[in-house]
Amino acid sequence: xxxxxxxxxxxxxxxxxxxxxxxxxxxxxxxxxxxxxxxxxxxxxxxxxxxxxxxxxxxxxxxxxxxxxxxxxxxxxxxxxxxxxxxxxxxxxxxxxxxxxxxxxxxxxxxxxxxxxxxxxxxxxxxxxxxxxxxxxxxxxxxxxxxxxxxxxxxxxxxxxxxxxxxxxxxxxxxxxxxxxxxxxxxxxxxxxxxxxxxxxxxxxxxxxxxxxxxxxxxxxxxxxxxxxxxxxxxxxxxxxxxxxxxxxxxxxxxxxxxxxxxxxxxxxxxxxxxxxxxxxxxxxxxxxxxxxxxxxxxxxxxxxxx
Numbered sequence: 001x002x003x004x005x006x007x008x009x010x011x012x013x014x015x016x017x018x019x020x021x022x023x024x025x026x027x028x029x030x031x032x033x034x035x036x037x038x039x040x041x042x043x044x045x046x047x048x049x050x051x052x053x054x055x056x057x058x059x060x061x062x063x064x065x066x067x068x069x070x071x072x073x074x075x076x077x078x079x080x081x082x083x084x085x086x087x088x089x090x091x092x093x094x095x096x097x098x099x100x101x102x103x104x105x106x107x108x109x110x111x112x113x114x115x116x117x118x119x120x121x122x123x124x125x126x127x128x129x130x131x132x133x134x135x136x137x138x139x140x141x142x143x144x145x146x147x148x149x150x151x152x153x154x155x156x157x158x159x160x161x162x163x164x165x166x167x168x169x170x171x172x173x174x175x176x177x178x179x180x181x182x183x184x185x186x187x188x189x190x191x192x193x194x195x196x197x198x199x200x201x202x203x204x205x206x207x208x209x210x211x212x213x214x215x216x217x218x219x220x221x222x223x224x225x226x227x228x229x230x231x232x233x234x235x236x237x238x239x240x241x242x243x244x245x246x247x248x249x250x251x252x253x254x255x256x257x258x259x260x261x262x263x264x265x266x267x268x269x270x271x272x273x274x275x276x277x278x279x280x281x282x283x284x285x286x287x288x289x290x291x292x293x294x295x296x297x298x299x300x301x302x303x304x305x306x307x
C-alpha cells in the first residue's frame with residue numbers, strides 16, 4: 001500500500017503549486033494516517049499474543065474505525081472508549097458498530113474508563129493491548145517518519161521540492177513523525193500543523209515530547225519548541241466545530257479536484273492552509289497537503305453543504 005500517491009492539484013492561489021499526498025487511498029477501511037500507525041501496533045499485538053485491544057476516541061474518530069476494522073480482521077474483541085456528551089450520529093461510529101466493536105461512553109474521565117476496562121479484561125484472564133488515542137506514541141511517530149521518507153523519494157524522482165507541508169494536527173503524532181523525518185534528513189522545508197482541536201501550549205508541547213521520545217530512542221539530541229510550527233489560528237471553536245467556510249472548502253475541493261475532505265480534520269486543515277498562505281503572502285512555492293483520511297465524515301457533512 002506504500003508509497004501512497006502524490007498528485008498535483010488544480011488549486012490556483014497566489015502563484016503557488018499545490019500537491020496532495022493521498023494517504024486517504026490506503027486500501028483498508030477508507031484509509032488514512034491512522035492505518036499507517038495501526039500497522040505497527042497490530043504487529044505488536046500479533047507478536048505478543050494479545051487477545052483484546054482497547055483504545056479511545058470520539059464518535060468521529062478515524063483511529064477508532066481503523067482499529068475496530070483491523071481487530072475484526074484478526075478476530076479479537078475491540079473496546080472503544082468515547083467521551084460523554086458528544087453527538088453520536090457519526091458515520092465512523094456507525095461503521096465501528098457494524099464491525100462489532102464494543103463502545104463504552106466514559107462516565108467520568110476517558111483515562112479512568114480505559115483503566116477500568118483493562119483491569120476487568122485482565123481479571124477475566126485476557127491479555128489486552130492498549131493503543132493511545134490517535135495511535136499516539138513512538139510507533140505512530142515512526143510511521144510518519146517513514147511517510148516523510150516517501151515524500152523525499154518523490155522529490156528525488158521528480159525533482160520537485162516542497163517548501164511547505166501542511167496537514168490536520170490532532171494528537172500530534174503525524175506532526176511528530178514528519179518533523180522527525182525532516183530533522184533526520186537535514187531538510188529546510190516548513191512543516192506546518194493546522195490544529196483541529198488543541199491550543200498551542202497543549203499541542204506544541206505534545207509534538208515536542210513525541211519528537212524527543214523518538215529522538216532519544218535513536219540516540220539523537222532533543223528539540224525545542226522553536227522547531228515546531230503549530231498553527232492554532234483556524235480552530236473555529238474547537239474539535240468538530242466548523243462553519244460555512246469549511247463546508248465551502250469541502251464543496252470546492254470535491255468540485256475542482258474530485259477529492260472528498262471532511263469538516264472535522266482534513267477540510268478544516270485545508271481551509272486553514274489556504275488562509276495561512278494568504279495571510280503570510282506565500283507566493284511561487286511548492287506546497288504539499290497530506291490527506292490524512294476521513295471519507296466517512298465527508299458523508300456526515302453532505303447534508304449540511306449548500307447546493
